[in-house]
Amino acid sequence: MSSISIVFRKDKLNKKGNAPIHFRIIKDRKINYISSGYMLAEKFWDYNKNRVRAGYQNSTRLNNYLIKKLSELQDEILKCETNFKSLSSNQLKEKIYGKKPTDFFAFAEKTLEQYLSEGKVTTHDGAKSVITKLSDYMKGGSLTFQDITPEFLTDYEEHLRTEHNNSTNTIHRNLKFLRKLFNDAFRDGFIEYQQIPFLKYKLKIEKTQRLYLSEDELKKIEAINFSSDYRLALHRDMFVFAAYSGGLRVSDLLQLRWDDFDGNHINFTIRKTKQQLSIKLPNKALAIIKRYRPKKVLPKQFIFPMLHSELNLSDPRELDNAISSSTAILNKSLKKIAIKAKITKPLSFHVSRHTWATLALKKGISIDKVSKLMGHSAIKETQIYAKILGHELDKAMDVFNN
Numbered sequence: 001m002s003s004i005s006i007v008f009r010k011d012k013l014n015k016k017g018n019a020p021i022h023f024r025i026i027k028d029r030k031i032n033y034i035s036s037g038y039m040l041a042e043k044f045w046d047y048n049k050n051r052v053r054a055g056y057q058n059s060t061r062l063n064n065y066l067i068k069k070l071s072e073l074q075d076e077i078l079k080c081e082t083n084f085k086s087l088s089s090n091q092l093k094e095k096i097y098g099k100k101p102t103d104f105f106a107f108a109e110k111t112l113e114q115y116l117s118e119g120k121v122t123t124h125d126g127a128k129s130v131i132t133k134l135s136d137y138m139k140g141g142s143l144t145f146q147d148i149t150p151e152f153l154t155d156y157e158e159h160l161r162t163e164h165n166n167s168t169n170t171i172h173r174n175l176k177f178l179r180k181l182f183n184d185a186f187r188d189g190f191i192e193y194q195q196i197p198f199l200k201y202k203l204k205i206e207k208t209q210r211l212y213l214s215e216d217e218l219k220k221i222e223a224i225n226f227s228s229d230y231r232l233a234l235h236r237d238m239f240v241f242a243a244y245s246g247g248l249r250v251s252d253l254l255q256l257r258w259d260d261f262d263g264n265h266i267n268f269t270i271r272k273t274k275q276q277l278s279i280k281l282p283n284k285a286l287a288i289i290k291r292y293r294p295k296k297v298l299p300k301q302f303i304f305p306m307l308h309s310e311l312n313l314s315d316p317r318e319l320d321n322a323i324s325s326s327t328a329i330l331n332k333s334l335k336k337i338a339i340k341a342k343i344t345k346p347l348s349f350h351v352s353r354h355t356w357a358t359l360a361l362k363k364g365i366s367i368d369k370v371s372k373l374m375g376h377s378a379i380k381e382t383q384i385y386a387k388i389l390g391h392e393l394d395k396a397m398d399v400f401n402n
Contacts, residue, residue, distance in 0.1 A: 002027035008045040119316035150201040212354035220341040235333035246373040247356035250349040259299035
């Protein structure tokens with residue numbers, strides 16, 4: 001059990017001869033103090049009765065306040081110890097008085113530093129832009145977790161919408177990162193659960209259409225003759241390869257080396273999730289790889305020659321810049337390829353990923369296997385493709401209404 005009492009902190013006398021009145025919590029021989037908000041000259045404190053002497057102006061009112069506050073704190077301690085029997089004296093103080101405000105930007109900076117240390121350059125850059133916008137909104141001023149309330153988030157959302165012209169989904173991505181920081185701060189013990197504003201403030205998101213190709217559209221792209229344009233042929237082949245090989249992300253496709261290929265499988269570590277994956281290649285994917293296999297295979301040579309052979313893969317920033325540059329080139333080529341194939345859908349490597357997922361489900365591969373092959377961290381990420389397929393089936397049944 002813990003005890004709480006009123007104490008005059010003679011050890012805290014200031015230059016004017018005044019000292020604070022505190023409430024002292026003792027548990028397991030450990031002491032913590034809660035300020036009453038009052039200072040008093042020692043001559044006005046009655047140590048025997050542990051109260052303010054009658055000679056002090058408003059002594060009755062101050063004593064009544066101290067007794068009332070002491071009773072309230074005793075009730076809170078009893079409540080805390082009933083619900084949280086293992087709390088320390090410091091934790092009791094925090095439950096009663098609340099935690100000290102935690103600097104939000106300082107906490108966010110540590111998260112950004114961690115992203116860089118883990119080589120997550122793209123994630124770092126995206127998160128940094130979120131924090132920069134928030135800092136600009138605060139005009140470079142300080143901000144604590146406790147300052148960010150549901151009302152604050154409502155005002156900030158309106159600012160992002162009107163001043164930055166951000167869409168609903170862009171605002172969602174910004175606030176989702178702020179929510180992550182709150183969850184991390186709670187887990188690390190910097191804030192209380194009830195201080196998380198996202199318990200009352202709900203993120204908004206608009207459904208977006210995931211573009212994918214039908215099997216016939218994919219075959220149109222495969223059938224284009226690029227014999228006179230090696231560059232477009234390479235970019236087309238990479239797109240088709242991804243559409244048949246688990247919907248590989250372009251960042252993983254670009255980094256595939258010959259020692260990742262054992263003749264039937266590609267074995268690699270997903271750049272985004274660090275998850276190891278092995279994918280058995282279907283015949284069409286094997287035929288594409290065969291076209292790019294040199295007479296003399298160098299194990300560390302890239303299968304698809306886009307990245308520079310001397311690229312320093314151990315430098316996250318250099319690697320990220322190279323992947324971003326190559327992706328931009330690929331997506332630019334895909335626009336030309338779409339025109340040649342007479343496909344009106346805007347092509348990108350996201351489309352090849354979505355195409356593989358929908359085709360896989362149509363061909364009867366179970367959703368858990370699709371999720372595994374796509375390297376999803378949770379099956380809910382894959383369920384969007386099942387919904388797309390379900391929508392197609394619904395449309396097919398509409399023929400009975402014609």
